[in-house]
Amino acid sequence: MPNRLAHETSPYLLQHADNPVDWWPWSTEAFEEARRRGVPVLLSVGYSSCHWCHVMAHESFEDQATAALLNEHFLAVKVDREERPDVDAVYMEAVQAATGQGGWPMTVFLTPDAEPFYFGTYFPPEPRHGMPSFGQVLEGVRSAWADRRDEVGEVAGRIVADLSERSLAGALAADRRPPRPEELHTALMALTREFDAVHGGFGGAPKFPPAMVLEFLLRHHARTGSAGALEMVQATCEAMARGGIYDQLGGGFARYAVDTTWTVPHFEKMLYDNALLCRTYAHLWRATGSDLARRIAVQTADFMVRELRTEQGGFASALDADSDDGTGSGRHVEGAYYVWTPQALRAVLGEEDAEFAAGYFGVTEEGTFEEGASVLQLPGTEGPVDAERVTSVKRRLLAERDRRPRPGRDDKVVAAWNGLAIAALAETGAYFDRPDLLQAATDAADLLVRVHMDGHARLHRTSRDGTPGANSGVLEDYADVAEGFLTLASVTGEGVWVEFAGLLLDTVLLQFTAEDGSLYDTAADAEALIRRPQDPTDNATPSGWTAAAGALLSYAALTGSDLHRTAAERALGVVTALGVRVPRFIGWGLAVAEAALDGPREVAVIGAQGDPATVALHRAALLGTAPGAVVALGAPGSDDTAAVPLLKDRPLVDGRPAAYVCRRFTCERPTTDAEELTGRLRD
CATH class of the missing domain: 1.50.10.10 (Glycosyltransferase)
Known part of the structure; x- marks a missing residue:
């Protein structure tokens, strides 16, 4: 049966709606339930295109034994960091302070008062590379919660106190001035x-x-x-x-x-x-x-x-x-949609064009990625390149790629x-x-x-x-x-x-x-x-x-x-x-x-819409490279002129469209010449 995430709109949360884990979305009700049951909260934070989030979900959250342990001894909360960047930011700060690093999936154990006491990111299903397994982590936290509840509470209290004391005030100058x-x-x-x-x-x-x-x-x-x-x-x-x-x-x-x-x-x-x-x-x-x-x-x-x-x-x-590897196995592989082998090039392009494409895009027999596959790049070629041939090769490769299973x-x-x-x-x-x-x-x-x-x-x-x-x-x-x-x-x-x-x-x-x-x-x-x-x-x-x-x-x-x-x-x-x-x-x-x-420099362009002179001045203003220049455009007496004060009281010049350039509360004489305006905005 789908869990509570089935009612969410986040694609990431919906990806976990059929997990055997009894997930809750982040909510007041979730923490009230944890408090009622007297269990700690597992907070798992990720996002839909996160590769290692998918890996941990497949290895642990889709596993019946792991889910049973989680459901009995924890209340599991899943958060899409892109929906709730505030939740992600607060607990990521705690993870980084405690471990010196961070990333996603983020795994945090909380008290029912949302206070963190144990942290991590990805945990494998078995111990490897010096990391404990996720099951070991769950057992360790369960044991600590059951046998040393007061100690856990003290740790959580210290962490929250440390976070609350962090402030930018000491780093900021009293006058709050911009850089010189x-x-x-x-x-x-x-x-x-x-x-x-x-x-x-x-x-x-x-x-x-x-x-x-x-x-x-x-x-x-x-x-x-x-x-x-x-x-x-x-x-x-x-x-x-x-x-x-x-x-x-x-x-x-x-x-x-x-x-x-x-x-x-x-x-x-x-x-x-x-x-x-x-x-x-x-x-x-x-x-x-x-x-x-x-x-x-x-x-x-x-x-x-x-x-x-x-x-x-x-x-x-x-x-x-990730996307389906296209073999019929249902296996999702990172980069499967994008990478190529010389054999794949030959199947699409034939021998001669495949050889050309391999040299042009840097596809080698050894490969630049995994399992002999290469990521297309432009490593550089000697001499002139046949542009029509490149266009033809790219068109055919793209058409073939479009037939592959697409990434989600x-x-x-x-x-x-x-x-x-x-x-x-x-x-x-x-x-x-x-x-x-x-x-x-x-x-x-x-x-x-x-x-x-x-x-x-x-x-x-x-x-x-x-x-x-x-x-x-x-x-x-x-x-x-x-x-x-x-x-x-x-x-x-x-x-x-x-x-x-x-x-x-x-x-x-x-x-x-x-x-x-x-x-x-x-x-x-x-x-x-x-x-x-x-x-x-x-x-x-x-x-x-x-x-x-x-x-x-x-x-x-x-x-x-x-x-x-x-x-x-x-x-x-x-x-x-x-x-x-x-x-x-x-x-x-x-x-x-x-x-x-x-300044930033302020450019007001006044003229009838569609007038070639107005268009030329407006384009010159938009293409000006003065840092952060702002551009306003309007016809005399229009609603847009009334809505933007920079345009107010800017008449045409001798009946022609004009541009006014202002900087630091001072305006230059207006110009009707687009080339002159370009020069002013490059000065």
């Missing part, structure tokens, strides 16, 4: 020391796409002319685009590479990675005109629309790393990640004259307003099949959706998106901001956990803290709101504290700081 130029230069030097000059990227294996850091480097180059900053972006973007982390047939990026050379990915594809990297490559093209950057930006946008768009117009969260898709719509996708698709559509991409961005924004906002200034974090989930939005949802709306407004000239962003940012000020200007990840009226999470550092996405700072700054530039500008500057105080020490982990904050230092 010399501090941003220090951050650049720190990144230079960690840069992999051979393979691109930062640090060693596993190597993650550093989208937020790359955005900082692009903005730093734009402000200072630093050749080194741009070189790090170019080298990293080329290495990722040529590596196995990028899908050479279908476009889109995998989560990370397990090696330093970007060759072998962890094959799951996340919406947030692709949204962030699509925007990064589009901005690299804007800065350099690189054909490679243009190709990757467009292909990544097309991947998101083709593979992740839902029937309701939003974007699904992820594609799994987590089709829940996460507000924050859709905000990132809206920003990326809006800009990519505008830069490369792709109205279909702009329409996809608009459709996703409409869904967020209609379903996630539901006519109010509060957000649901998730939806599925057009129905909102029960979980409230966290800070990153409000910040990233506001960022997406503001970007959409700059591209379309529709002032209503500025108004929607303002509603969300007012909620940030009211519900997420402390008196000292610091920001919490959860709203003041959210469910109380053992600690209110507060993390300003980037993880796979920009932190809610620095994303909010960026959206507040842009909104202030468009509206002239000193309240929002002050909140942004106070929030950037954490970047001053951390940017010089750990720049890799606060890249988005550094990028926002570059915008604040540059």
